[in-house]
Each structure stands twice: as structure tokens, then as C-alpha cells.
Amino acid sequence: MEQYDQLYRLYQGTDTTTLRGYQEFVDLFPPLSSTVALEQWETASDRLEELKGEITDDFPGTGDTYAEIAARLTRDEAFTALDLYSKYDRSVNALVLDVDETLRSAGDTDNEIPRDTLYLLTQFHEEGVPIIVCTGQTLENVKGFMIQGLGNDLVSSGRMSIVYESGNGVFTPKHGQDTKRLLYERLDDAVVDVFEHVRGRVLSEAPEDVRHRCHLQGNEFNVTLKPNAEVGSDDAVEIIDESLRYLCGLVGEAIAAQVDADVADPAGYARSYFSRDPEILDVLQAGGLSTDADISDAPDAFRDIVERVDLGYYEGDAAELVSLELDKSAGVEEAFDVLGIDDPFALVMGDSKSDLRVMRWVEDHDAGIAAAPAHASGDVVDHVSSRDDLLYEAGDAARVLRTVYGISLVERLDEQGE
Secondary structure, eight states, rough: HHHHHHHHHHHHHHHHHHHHHHHHHHHHSOOOOOSHHHHHHHHHHHHHHHEEEEHHSSSTTTTTHHHHHHHHOOHHHHHHHHHHHHHHSSSSOOOEEOOOTTTTTTTTTSSSSHHHHHHHHHHHHTTTEEEEOOOOOOOOHHHHHHHHHHHHHHHSSSEEEEEGGGGGGGEETTTTSSSEEEGGGGHHHHHHHHHHHHHHHHHTTSOHHHHHHHOOOOOOOOOEEEEEEETTHHHHHHHHHHHHHHHHHHHHHHHHHHHHHHOOOOOHHHHHHHHHSSHHHHHHHTTTOOOOOGGGSSOOHHHHHHTTTEEEEETTTTEEEEEEGGGGGOOOOOOHHHOOOOOEEEEEEESSHHHHHHHHHHHHHHHHEEEEEETHHHHHHHHHHHHHEEEEEETTTHHHHHHHHHHHHHHHHHHHHO
């Protein structure tokens, strides 16, 4: 109880709002060439150190750590950090982060990662915490905006890994022959043939609307249809729904062609199988497509393959065919291996069902905690709420990152008290 009492005394007796304001100014607005700007920064920096010094004097032996907590965390964030440390008895030693609608939001951050979020990532990096960016995007796209936001030195430091295309590959600079691991090369021929069949037909044989209003994302393995319209717009929602209905049937036909068996209604079997996802069911039914076929009537060889692949649906954003053997959790395991994280306890942040698989993996292995934006997929929100309730508003990923950074500060307090 002592740390709870001390935190209560800290926030009761200190103007932490002003202190955090100075800290944010010093962190996010470094000295500039302008003499006036430099003087303002130096004045704020001096005042920040003065206020921190008062806390240091007031908490003998642990004052420096309490000063850092007060300067960086709100009262709620600090107590949440303490609760998490009390529950798990350890701090986070890796970050596993989705990007779109997790670190950045098209509606709330103009699709840019906010400066305070980027700054916190650099803080974790400086503390030696590896960062794993886990996304459905292509490697080149991710490398581009991460270098732009965090700098090439951090991205190429050897302590950052990119799990791209939802687990098809893992890129970790400065790790020799393990710098790039292509997980899809491990798949057997049957699954690879289905993907090649779908990729070869997906646009050339698509309905005219899909062919002209969508494009095939340049993935190394996944087959992903993206809208030409702005993501999330009414036009994008309409065409992605249509693309999903088309893709679902095409996957069934591709599987039937691969197994070389007499399959009466391959598209119908595929619709029935994938409609177990309520969102996909709604899209199929809205298009007037039946989902009543009995998948148990399909040949064993057909069922064997359909159970190894999945359709991803992201409203107004993407419709994609993925391999269940190459999901994000498999990619994250590979990243842990390359980075040498033998006993992971990771913060997993994401918004989609592919991120949920990673969250469930860390839960099953007692290997981390999960956080999500409040607008995430319903299953994700339910999972996060049931564990530690680390939900945040769109564009405010920094709140969770501050809280998790606070766990390491609380751990430091614990060590200083020994």
C-alpha cells in the first residue's frame, strides 16, 4: 500500500498539470535556431528542473523517479500503471503495434502518427525496449513512414522489427541472414497454388465495378483488394463489400481447382464457411447471396484447404485472402526470435481481428497485455475490456504508451525500495 499512498501524496500536493506542460514543451519543442525560441526553451527547461527538484527533495531516495512520474503521467495513468504492475509484477519488455486506426487514425490524426506518440516510441527505444510494428501493409510502405516519423537510425538500429502483410514476412535490420524472413516460403504447395490461382484471376475476371474501382495491393503473398476511393468513405464501403462477395466465391473456385475433385458448389461452400464471421455474413446477405450450403457435404480435400485460409474484411478499407499459418501472431513469434526476446511481456496494440490473434497469443502464453482504440472491432473491444480495460479514444495511443512507460517507473520504485 505504501506506493499507493505515496502516489496519492504526490498528486495531491503537486501541480502536476503545470509540470507535465513544461515537460511536453521541452520534449516536443527542442531548441531552435531562433534566439527567442531558444530562450523560451531554456526558460521552460530550467523551470521544469526546478519543479522536479522540489519533488526530489520531498521524496528522499525515490524522488527522481516520482518526479518523472509526475512530469509524464496523469494521476489516472499513474495509478493504472501501479495497478498493472501489482497485477503482473513486471514491466513491458517489447511493444507490438498495429499502425492504421491504432497509432494513427484517418479521422482524428489526418492519418499521421501524432508527435507525442512518436516521441514516446523513441523513449521506449532509448530505454532498450524493442519495437515490433505489426501491420497488413507492405514492407516498403511501413519502412517509409516509420523512417519519416522515427528516423533511419532507430528503424535500422537492430532493435526494431516490422511484421508486414499480416505475417507474410518479418524485417529486422542488422540481423544478418535473419534480417528478412519470408514466412510464406514455408507453406506447402496446395495453399500456395490457391493463392496463385486467386491472384491470377482476381482483377482480370472481376466484375466491371470491382475491376475499375479497386486495386490489388502490392503484397508479396496476400491477395488484398483496396478501394480507389478514400478509405472509409461511402464509395469505399460499397466497393469493398462488393469485392468481398466476389472474392469469397473466387476462393471457393480456386480451392476446388486445386483439389481436382467434384465440388458441386464451391462458391456456395466458401460463402457458408466464411460467413461464420458475423461481419462477412452481413455483407454476403446484403448482396443477396445464400450462405445455406452445408460445408460438411464438401469433399474432405476441399474442407482441409478452406480451413487453412481466411478472408479478412475491413469495412471501407480492404478485402483480402490470408493464410491462417501466416497470421500476425506467427510473425510476432518470429520477430521475438530474431530480436532475442526469450521471455516476452509485450504491449499489444491493435484494432482488428488479425490483431486479436496476437492479443490472444500473449494471453495464452502469459506474455503481455492488450490495448485498443474504442472504435476497434467488437471482438477486440470485448477482449481488451475483459482483461485490463486499456481502451483509448481515436488518435490518443499516447495515453496507453504513457501508462505502460509508467509501469517501468513503478518497477524502479519497487527496486529502489528494496
